[in-house]
Each structure stands twice: as structure tokens, then as C-alpha cells.
Amino acid sequence: MSLQQENPRYQPYKGAAAGWGALISVTRFWLDSKQPFKNLRALLKTNQNGGFDCPGCAWGDSPEDGRVKFCENGAKAVNWEATKRRVDPAFFARHSVSSLREQSDYWLEYQGRLTEPMRYDPATDRYQPVTWDDAFALIARHLNALENPHQAEFYTSGRASNEAAFLYQLFVRAFGTNNFPDCSNMCHEASGVALGQSVGVGKGSVTFDDFEHADAIFVFGQNPGTNHPRMLEPLREAVKRGAQVVAFNPLKERGLERFQHPQHALEMLTNGSEPLNTAFFRPALGGDMAAIRGMAKFLLQWEREAQAKGEPAVFDHAFIAEHTQGVNAYLSAVDDTRWDHIVQQSGLSLEEIEQAALMYRRAERVIVCWAMGITQHHHSVPTIQELVSLQLLRGNVGRPGAGLCPVRGHSNVQGDRTMGINDRPPVALLDAIERRFQFKVPRENGHNTVEAINAMLDGKSRVFIGLGGNFAQATPDSPRTHSALQSCALTVQISTKLNRSHLTVGGDALILPCLGRTDIDRQAEGPQAVTVEDSFSMIHASFGQLEPSSKQMRSEPAIIAGIAKATLGNHPVDWDAMIANYDRIRDLIADTIPGFTDFNRRVANPGGFHLGNSAGSRRWNTASGKANFHHHPLPADLVHAKIRETGQEPHLILQTLRSHDQYNTTIYGLDDRYRGVRGHREVVFANEADIRRLGFEPGEKVDMVSLWSDGVDRRVSGFTLLAYDIPAGQAAAYYPETNPLVPLDSHGVGSHTPTSKFVAIRFEKARPSLRIV
Numbered sequence: 216m217s218l219q220q221e222n223p224r225y226q227p228y229k230g231a232a233a234g235w236g237a238l239i240s241v242t243r244f245w246l247d248s249k250q251p252f253k254n255l256r257a258l259l260k261t262n263q264n265g266g267f268d269c270p271g272c273a274w275g276d277s278p279e280d281g282r283v284k285f286c287e288n289g290a291k292a293v294n295w296e297a298t299k300r301r302v303d304p305a306f307f308a309r310h311s312v313s314s315l316r317e318q319s320d321y322w323l324e325y326q327g328r329l330t331e332p333m334r335y336d337p338a339t340d341r342y343q344p345v346t347w348d349d350a351f352a353l354i355a356r357h358l359n360a361l362e363n364p365h366q367a368e369f370y371t372s373g374r375a376s377n378e379a380a381f382l383y384q385l386f387v388r389a390f391g392t393n394n395f396p397d398c399s400n401m402c403h404e405a406s407g408v409a410l411g412q413s414v415g416v417g418k419g420s421v422t423f424d425d426f427e428h429a430d431a432i433f434v435f436g437q438n439p440g441t442n443h444p445r446m447l448e449p450l451r452e453a454v455k456r457g458a459q460v461v462a463f464n465p466l467k468e469r470g471l472e473r474f475q476h477p478q479h480a481l482e483m484l485t486n487g488s489e490p491l492n493t494a495f496f497r498p499a500l501g502g503d504m505a506a507i508r509g510m511a512k513f514l515l516q517w518e519r520e521a522q523a524k525g526e527p528a529v530f531d532h533a534f535i536a537e538h539t540q541g542v543n544a545y546l547s548a549v550d551d552t553r554w555d556h557i558v559q560q561s562g563l564s565l566e567e568i569e570q571a572a573l574m575y576r577r578a579e580r581v582i583v584c585w586a587m588g589i590t591q592h593h594h595s596v597p598t599i600q601e602l603v604s605l606q607l608l609r610g611n612v613g614r615p616g617a618g619l620c621p622v623r624g625h626s627n628v629q630g631d632r633t634m635g636i637n638d639r640p641p642v643a644l645l646d647a648i649e650r651r652f653q654f655k656v657p658r659e660n661g662h663n664t665v666e667a668i669n670a671m672l673d674g675k676s677r678v679f680i681g682l683g684g685n686f687a688q689a690t691p692d693s694p695r696t697h698s699a700l701q702s703c704a705l706t707v708q709i710s711t712k713l714n715r716s717h718l719t720v721g722g723d724a725l726i727l728p729c730l731g732r733t734d735i736d737r738q739a740e741g742p743q744a745v746t747v748e749d750s751f752s753m754i755h756a757s758f759g760q761l762e763p764s765s766k767q768m769r770s771e772p773a774i775i776a777g778i779a780k781a782t783l784g785n786h787p788v789d790w791d792a793m794i795a796n797y798d799r800i801r802d803l804i805a806d807t808i809p810g811f812t813d814f815n816r817r818v819a820n821p822g823g824f825h826l827g828n829s830a831g832s833r834r835w836n837t838a839s840g841k842a843n844f845h846h847h848p849l850p851a852d853l854v855h856a857k858i859r860e861t862g863q864e865p866h867l868i869l870q871t872l873r874s875h876d877q878y879n880t881t882i883y884g885l886d887d888r889y890r891g892v893r894g895h896r897e898v899v900f901a902n903e904a905d906i907r908r909l910g911f912e913p914g915e916k917v918d919m920v921s922l923w924s925d926g927v928d929r930r931v932s933g934f935t936l937l938a939y940d941i942p943a944g945q946a947a948a949y950y951p952e953t954n955p956l957v958p959l960d961s962h963g964v965g966s967h968t969p970t971s972k973f974v975a976i977r978f979e980k981a982r983p984s985l986r987i988v
Contacts, residue, residue, distance in 0.1 A: 229685040252937035263820045267757045270296055270374060270626055274445045275423040275751040276822070288444055291876070294732040295712075297761055300327025301714065302713050307333060308359060316718045318501050320951065321882035321896075324712045328729035330765035335720045342717075347769065350725050351781035355359060357705040357723065358782050359677050363496045364391030364657070368667040368676050371397040371636045373685030374732075376745035376757070379771035380627070381808075382681055382793065384635035386779035388645075389654055389787050393661030394676070395638045398684055398879075399628050400664035401691075403586055404625035405595035405966040406621035407632065410805035412596075413603040413837030413843050414612065416829050418556070418629060421582055421618035422751045427452070428616030431578030432457040434492075434502055435602070436588020436972070438468045441875045441889065443586075443622055450492075459574050460492045463503060465942050466900075467495060467563075468889065472953030496571060497942055499562025500868045501853040501973045503589055504598040506561040506568060511549050511605050513572035524927060529576060538833055538842050539607050545844035556849055562942060578909030582604065586624070590869070591827045591972040593855060595964040597847035604844045611844065613833035623750045624879065626732075630748030631828070633808065638663045647697035647807045652787040664690060665967045668959060671699035673943040679721065680707040680778075682771065683729075685880040687716040692929070692967040701824045701978070709774055730770045737760040738773070741794035745772075746801070746818055747825065754811075755823030771796065772977070829903040829935060855961060858975045867901060871950040871957070880951050887949075895935070899948040902936035909978055916981035919948070921956035921974055929956050933981050948978065 228854055270687040271294045298908035306326065311336065315323065332350045345353075358367060369387045371380060387395065399407070401576050407417030414420065426449040428430065439446040450460050468620055481743045498506050518529040535542050558565055575581060583602050589595060603612075603619060611617040623629050635644055638661035645656045668690060679686070679700060690696040700706055703721035709715065711731045717724075730736055736743045744756040769777070776790035793800050793918035798815050805814040810826045817824040829835070858865065874896065876884035885894050892898060899919060906913055915936050941947060950971065961970045 226893070265758060267732045267759055272503075274443045274502065274622070275753055276747040276755070288441070288875075288878060289902040292708065292878055292881075293733060295324070295329075295881065295883055299764075301324070301330050302326050302328065303330045304333070304344045306711075311340040312718050313340055315713075316715075319882075320880065321885060323714055323718075324881055326713055328731075328764045329710055329713060329726060329768075331728060331767040333726040335724035336841040345725070347767075347777060350727060350779045353709060353723065354453050354678075354680070354724065354778050355781035357866050358390065361677060365394060365661070366676050366748060367392060367678040367680070368394050368396055368662060368671065370664075370684065371631055371665070371687055372681070373398045373624065373626060373631060374683045375631055375771055376627060376747060377630045377634050377637075377754070378684065378773060378797050379964060380631040380634035381800060381804050382772050382775045382779070384637075385648070385652070385787070385803075386775060386783070388635075389652070389779075389783055391657055393638055393640055393657050393659065394667065395636050395661055396664040396667040397631060398634075398689065399626075399632055400622075400638075400967060401689060401969055401971075402624050403590055403621055403628070404663070404968045405590040405963050406585070406599055408810045408966050409596045409599035409620070410619065410830075412601050412837070413845060414830035415834075415842075417632070418752060418828060419618065419620040419622075419750060420612055420828050420831040421620045422831070423449075423753075424617060425582060425616050426450075428491050429458055429578075429580050429582045430616065431461060431581045432576060433463070433575070433581065433583045435583065435585040436464045436590075437584060437586035437622055438464065438466070438588075438872070439622070441468070441873055441877075442624065446584075446622065449834050454493060459578060460495070460692075461496070461571060461574055462492045462508065463492045463496045463498055464937065465497050465500060465945055466947065467497070467940060468606065473649055493573060493657065494570065496563055499560065499824045499853075499942065500594075500945055501592050501594070501850075502563070504560075504601050504847075505557045505570070505595060505849055507598070507601045507605055507871045508549065508552055508593060509554075509557040509561060509563075509565075509568035510572040510575055511601075511608065512554070512557065513569055514576060514605075514608060515546055515549055517576065529825040530608050530613045534610035538610075538977055539844060540839050540841040541844035542607075542665065543847065544804055545604050545821070545846040548846035548848065552707065552849055560849060560853065575605070575609075576787055580614070581609070581611045581618070582618055582620055583611075583620050584620040586622045587977065588972055590621075590963070590966075591968055591970055593853075593963055593970050593973065594847075594850050595963040595968060597845070600847065603842075606983065607844060613831055618831060620750070621740075626749075626817075627747040628751060630746070631755075633748055634804070635808070637978070651803070651806050653785050663967045665942075665959060665962055665969070668692075668696050668699045669923045671702055675704060677704045678707075679703045679705070680709070681716060682709050682775070683711075685714040685716050685951075687719040688714065688880045688951040688954065689955055691961075691971065692959035693951070693955040695959055710770060712881075727774050728765070728768045729774055730759065730763055730768050731758055733761050734755055734763045734768070735761065736770045738770070738797070739791075741796075743770070743797045745797065748825070752826040752828055753823055754818060755827055755848070756818050770794075772800065794942060813856055825904075835872045853973065854975060856959070857924045857958070857969075858922045861922045863922055863977065864921055866977045867905060867944060867946040867948045869899075869948060869953065869956065869974040869976045870972040871943065871974070872947055874949050877949070879913050890939075892937070896949050896952060897931075898937050899935045899946055900937050900939035900941055901946045902941050904945055905946075906938060910935055911978060916980040918981050919946075919953070919956060919976045920979055921958065923958040923975075924963065925958070925960070927958075929958065930979075931955055936978075 334345040411417040705723045706721035780790040801814040874887035
């Protein structure tokens with residue numbers, strides 16, 4: 216029986232972000248875990264020295280101050296993982312795979328932790344227990360029977376530790392392929408590509424401490440109140456000390472408006488709150504690049520006026536001359552961009568763009584932050600490079616209180632890439648692996664997520680192994696992704712909780728239950744720690760605190776080593792020795808990955824160590840040895856030609872987003888407190904005038920149909936229209952329910968990131984709901 220209620224309730228939320236609402240929510244999830252006192256002990260060790268790294272977002276830790284270091288969503292993640300509920304062989308004996316497919320994503324994960332390895336039996340349509348040795352042998356048989364290694368896909372979730380990711384990439388490259396589709400492909404891949412080309416490193420250049428010194432913090436396309444709640448405190452503190460916090464987001468999210476600190480007693484007792492921004496701009500979806508270009512155009516105008524009057528320069532000419540190249544071509548592109556194009560595409564008025572540019576000019580030190588509202592567009596790479604160019608004009612890269620800050624989603628997605636989870640690996644990494652391990656590594660590019668789905672659909676890839684995550688639901692074009700997985704000879708899911716990927720089976724299918732961050736990891740030489748990298752390139756250790764739910768669970772490194780040994784034998788390392796003591800894995804990392812020299816000693820320091828950032832030190836690892844201005848034209852039309860070819864005008868442009876009771880595809884509950892939705896997820900937020908203009912009424916149920924000229928009917932059914940404060944022409948709805956609307960072939964130029972923040976849709980009268988299986 217599904218836990219989802221039939222009728223949604225909508226009541227605008229009047230409270231501040233965090234505060235009492237967060238405490239009440241945390242308490243509810245804490246009690247619902249069925250082991251609240253054990254979990255309280257675990258929560259108090261979250262993000263603390265000697266404790267475990269939060270399994271949620273990648274936001275960095277504050278300096279040591281003795282305070283609690285988890286946010287509302289971090290507490291949800293801990294209690295969700297550390298539940299007493301179990302999905303064991305008896306559960307699978309009661310439920311066929313077909314019947315489980317009828318349940319919601321929320322219901323599936325709510326059932327609890329997976330406890331034993333299971334193999335799908337098509338004759339009974341049920342999962343049956345299997346031994347670890349038999350599971351590893353089955354995987355090895357399938358892998359070794361492939362015509363070539365490139366017929367296997369090795370997916371990675373951002374939850375995987377540095378140790379697990381390093382072993383995984385070592386095994387896969389020894390097997391013979393660079394097929395590493397991973398969750399970064401679907402979120403910040405555009406950031407890595409854009410920053411690598413512009414400043415020579417695909418990571419942010421700032422540290423946590425920089426936020427204390429910034430005069431202005433610009434936040435583009437990000438909702439920290441739901442996705443990175445620990446970011447709210449430095450934003451609050453910045454406003455309190457007089458810095459400007461400038462938000463660009465179509466939705467006026469509560470987490471960027473007001474904040475009530477749960478650890479400030481007076482604020483809680485008086486029900487007070489602090490503002491979180493000094494200006495809020497609401498661009499059109501996809502219009503951020505035009506808005507940033509407009510800011511640069513005002514800066515150029517003011518620079519020329521200052522030169523004419525003999526006043527101090529607006530641009531940092533010394534920095535530009537010493538550290539950059541391409542400024543003249545970029546400024547020519549700025550000159551050539553018409554104001555009417557900027558205003559029309561940005562969705563902002565000329566006065567709003569000028570206000571933003573003034574706030575930027577008046578700040579000596581500026582940090583720019585961004586997330587998926589920027590990266591999930593067709594022109595995301597040019598947009599991020601426009602942000603970089605804006606920062607370069609005033610020398611706002613590589614000095615205290617200033618820099619570039621892509622705010623990563625999952626807790627170690629950045630670390631996984633550092634460890635070599637990369638379908639387009641740098642030559643230096645491959646050379647280092649060859650030197651250290653003495654085998655020929657594959658040199659050709661592998662598959663990213665979109666390419667992997669297409670390869671499985673075409674029958675070119677026959678085995679899928681998922682190291683965490685929920686590939687079936689996290690990816691675009693859900694029916695095609697499901698078909699891709701079902702076409703495989705073998706699907707393997709290494710997981711903590713039941714999800715829809717386990718029900719989207721290949722000819723053979725395995726579920727391998729792994730330890731989570733909260734679980735104590737005992738190996739032959741004692742309890743083990745793993746390490747992670749946060750958004751600020753800090754490396755720190757994570758020690759599980761709770762007894763595992765089952766003795767049958769294994770750690771992710773141990774599962775990878777088991778697969779590798781069964782497939783390759785003890786090549787290129789003694790896999791059992793690696794698992795007996797993870798210090799040996801870290802020694803290999805130190806030998807192979809730049810910045811990890813003396814890894815084991817340095818990570819033992821309180822708070823770990825900073826990996827460093829070349830751009831943050833004004834060292835530019837680009838071909839030119841300089842930071843590069845890029846001079847992209849604004850898109851002539853944000854609406855893709857494949858949409859225009861349908862001959863239909865979109866009713867609205869849809870962005871997919873998370874609810875507040877959600878982390879990635881994990882649904883903690885059916886409420887979205889800050890947006891005022893209770894007990895339902897199949898809703899679509901739209902401007903009331905748009906709803907009525909299109910011939911509907913608020914509260915009416917509709918089907919959403921995606922426009923793309925390939926003849927595929929992409930629709931989701933029975934969504935309730937909610938009149939909401941959203942700019943005209945836009946809509947918003949939750950993923951993964953709306954992922955079926957995102958065409959697989961609609962992705963970012965240069966990044967292959969799905970365009971989940973720009974989906975052209977039409978409304979139709981609701982048909983009966985059809986669940987995708």
C-alpha cells in the first residue's frame with residue numbers, strides 16, 4: 216500500500232528557513248528511525264573529528280567550535296540510513312518484483328536497509344538469497360565473457376568514499392575500459408568542463424574561510440535552504456557584517472530569504488530570524504548568461520567612463536595583464552551584444568541588471584556560487600565561463616574573500632573525480648597509474664551517463680554495475696533508461712536501501728548490500744575509516760559509529776575488491792590486503808594522485824587537510840599557462856531547434872527540482888515545507904495568470920507533455936496545478952517524477968549534462984495515470 220495521500224494540501228509557509236520547523240522535522244525523522252537513542256549518538260558525531268562525514272551534501276565544515284554540525288537534511292539522511300527497518304529475504308519472499316514496481320519511490324526506500332546479497336529469479340519474479348562468493352563469481356563470468364571490456368558500464372554515485380572510488384577505477388582500468396558514467400555527469404559536469412578550460416582546474420577556488428572575508432557573495436541558480444542548508448549560516452553572517460548577498464533564482468526560495476538559527480537560543484525563544492540576502496533577482500530559465508553579460512557590459516561602460524575622466528579603473532588591469540589572455544576578444548563580444556537581446560533573454564529589466572552590476576562593482580572581494588540552476592542547460596558551459604570572465608575582469612580569483620564556488624551536491628562527488636572516476640581521464644592520471652601499477656591502461660575516452668544509456672539501448676553494452684545511487688531514476692528520459700537497463704545481460708546494484716533500480720533488472724540481476732557512512736566498518740586488521748573531499752577541497756576522515764544491521768553487509772571497498780579478485784585474480788594488487796587495512800589503499804592513492812603525499816599522516820590531523828587548488832593560488836594549468844577569457848555569443852534562441860521542429864509553441868518552460876523532504880532521488884517524505892505543499896509530490900507550480908491563460912484552473916489535474924521532435928510521446932500524468940509565485944512563462948515540478956520529460960538527446964554542449972532546468976512542455980487534460988516500469 217502506498218503511503219502517498221490522494222489530495223495535496225497547499226498552504227504558503229510563513230516561517231523562516233531552519234528554526235523551529237527544522238527542529239520539529241528532525242525530531243519526527245529521528246523517532247521514525249525506530250532506534251532514536253542510538254541515532255542521537257550518531258547525530259552528535261556527524262561532521263565531528265572522530266565521527267563520520269554526513270552522507271548528504273558536500274558543503275564544507277566550519278572551523279572547530281564544539282557546536283552541532285548537522286543540518287535538517289543531514290539529520291534526515293542519517294536517520295534514513297540508520298533505520299531499524301530491514302529489507303531481508305523474508306521481505307523479498309513476500310513481494311514479487313512486479314508488485315514492488317507498483318509502489319512509489321518513497322515507499323521503496325522507507326522499507327529499510329538491505330541486509331543480504333540477492334539474485335533475481337525470473338521464474339518466480341522474486342529476489343532470492345545468494346552467497347557473496349557466488350555473486351562475485353557470477354559477475355566475473357559475465358565480465359570475462361564480453362567480447363571487449365567496453366561492453367560494460369561502471370556507474371558511481373557521489374556517496375562512494377575516496378578509497379572505494381580509487382579501487383573501483385583501478386579495477387575497471389585493469390579490466391580495460393574508461394566507461395565511468397557517474398552522477399557528476401548529471402549535475403556539475405558543466406562546471407568541471409568550463410573551469411578546466413578557463414582556469415585549469417575543474418573545482419572551486421575558494422575555501423570555507425573565504426566566506427568570512429567576502430564583500431559580496433553572488434548565488435546563481437542554487438537553493439541552499441533545501442540542498443545545502445549548512446551554507447545558510449555563512450550567508451547569514453555575511454549579511455550581518457554588512458556584505459552583500461545577491462541571489463539570482465526564478466523562485467524566491469525561503470532558504471534565500473530568512474534564516475532562524477536552531478543553535479541560537481534567543482532567536483529561537485523570540486521566534487526571530489535574520490535576512491539572508493540584500494538583493495533578489497528572478498531571471499528567465501536559461502537567462503543567467505544574458506544577465507551576467509549585461510553586468511559585464513555595464514562594467515565595460517563604467518571602465519571607459521573612468522578612463523575618460525581620469526578616475527580609478529573598474530577593471531584590475533595588473534591582474535588581467537599578468538594572469539589572463541583573451542580579454543580583448545571577450546570585451547569585443549560584450550560590445551557586440553545588443554542590450555535588447557540581453558534584456559529579452561535574461562528576463563530582467565535594464566535597471567535590475569544595472570543594480571546587480573553596481574553591487575558587484577562596489578565590492579572589493581566577490582565570491583560567485585552556483586549549482587544545478589546553472590549547470591543543467593544546453594549552454595551551461597558558456598554560462599559558467601561567462602561567470603569566470605566576470606570574475607577575471609576585477610581579479611576576483613585567487614585572493615582571500617574572492618573566487619569561484621560551484622556548490623557540489625553529493626558528499627563525495629568531487630572526491631570521486633579526484634580519485635579518477637572520469638570517462639575522459641587526463642593523460643597525467645593514466646601515466647601515473649601505468650608507472651605505479653605496471654599495466655597498460657586504456658587510453659580512449661569511455662562513456663558518460665548519456666552515452667552509457669545509448670550504448671545499452673543499442674546492445675553495445677551488456678553489463679551494468681552501479682556503485683551506489685539510483686541510476687534508473689536519477690537519469691533523464693526514464694522509459695528509455697529503464698529499457699536500457701533491462702536490455703543488459705547483467706545488472707548489479709551496490710546499495711544500502713531498496714530503490715527502483717533494483718526493480719529494473721537485466722537478464723541476470725544482483726543486489727549487493729553495503730555499509731553506509733553511519734556503520735562501523737570492521738576489517739581483518741580492525742575498524743576502518745574512509746575519507747571524503749568536500750566542495751572546498753578539504754580531505755577528512757569518516758568513522759562509522761553504529762553496529763551494522765546485518766553481518767552480511769560489506770563495505771563498498773570490500774565489494775569492489777571481491778568483484779575485482781573474482782574477475783582479475785590478484786592483479787594489479789593483492790585485493791584482500793587492500794581491504795584488511797585501508798591505510799594500504801591510501802598509500803596507493805599517495806603514490807598516484809597529486810596532492811596526497813603522506814596521505815595517512817595528514818588525514819589524521821583534526822579536520823584533515825586542504826588538497827589545494829591551483830587556480831586559488833593563481834597557477835593556471837591551462838595550455839597557455841594563463842586564465843582564459845572565453846567569448847561565446849549569447850544563444851540566438853534558448854528554445855532548442857528540436858523543440859521548434861515540432862511546430863508547437865511550448866505552453867511553459869519547466870525546471871525540475873527537489874522538494875524539501877528529498878535528497879537527490881531519495882524521498883524522505885511527501886511534504887515540501889518551504890513551498891507549502893503537504894502530502895503529495897505530483898504537483899506542478901505555475902503562475903496563476905499562465906494557468907488561466909491556458910484554459911485551466913488552479914487545482915485542476917493535467918498531463919505534462921514534453922516537446923522534442925523525435926516522435927516519442929514523453930508525458931507524465933495527473934499532476935495538480937498549483938498557483939505559485941513564479942515568473943510568467945515558467946513552471947516547476949519535482950524529479951524524479953518528471954525525469955520522463957527530459958529527452959536523452961537534450962544535453963549541454965561540451966558536458967552531456969541533461970537539460971533538466973529547461974524542458975519545453977504543453978499541458979493537456981489529465982489522462983489516467985500510467986506508472987512507468
